Amino acid sequence: MHIQINPGEGIEMSEALEAHIEKSLGAIQKRFGDRLTRIEVFLKDVNGNKGGIDTTCAIEARPRNLDPCAAEGEGKDAYQAVTSAAGKLEKVLGSLFGKLDRRRA
Numbered sequence: 001m002h003i004q005i006n007p008g009e010g011i012e013m014s015e016a017l018e019a020h021i022e023k024s025l026g027a028i029q030k031r032f033g034d035r036l037t038r039i040e041v042f043l044k045d046v047n048g049n050k051g052g053i054d055t056t057c058a059i060e061a062r063p064r065n066l067d068p069c070a071a072e073g074e075g076k077d078a079y080q081a082v083t084s085a086a087g088k089l090e091k092v093l094g095s096l097f098g099k100l101d102r103r104r105a
Contacts, residue, residue, distance in 0.1 A: 010045025
């Protein structure tokens with residue numbers, strides 16, 4: 001499974017942020033990695049330095065032989081946004097694959 005990171009305008013990638021993204025997606029990789037071909041992470045700074053919710057993160061997973069699914073999160077920084085979106089995506093994938101597995105049983 002390949003992870004592609006797409007930093008948007010206003011997002012500065014660093015080794016620390018990349019490591020956080022990979023760590024946040026670790027549970028997804030462990031549970032569903034053999035059923036996914038790719039995960040794409042899209043980060044965007046929405047408020048600049050105005051304060052409040054500043055960063056959004058959309059994560060799109062590409063399951064083998066299925067349509068892509070996605071989840072979004074937001075936070076005061078990229079780290080919070082990634083953590084939020086990864087947690088939501090894990091729930092989405094758990095539901096999707098759970099339904100598929102029940103149909104096959």
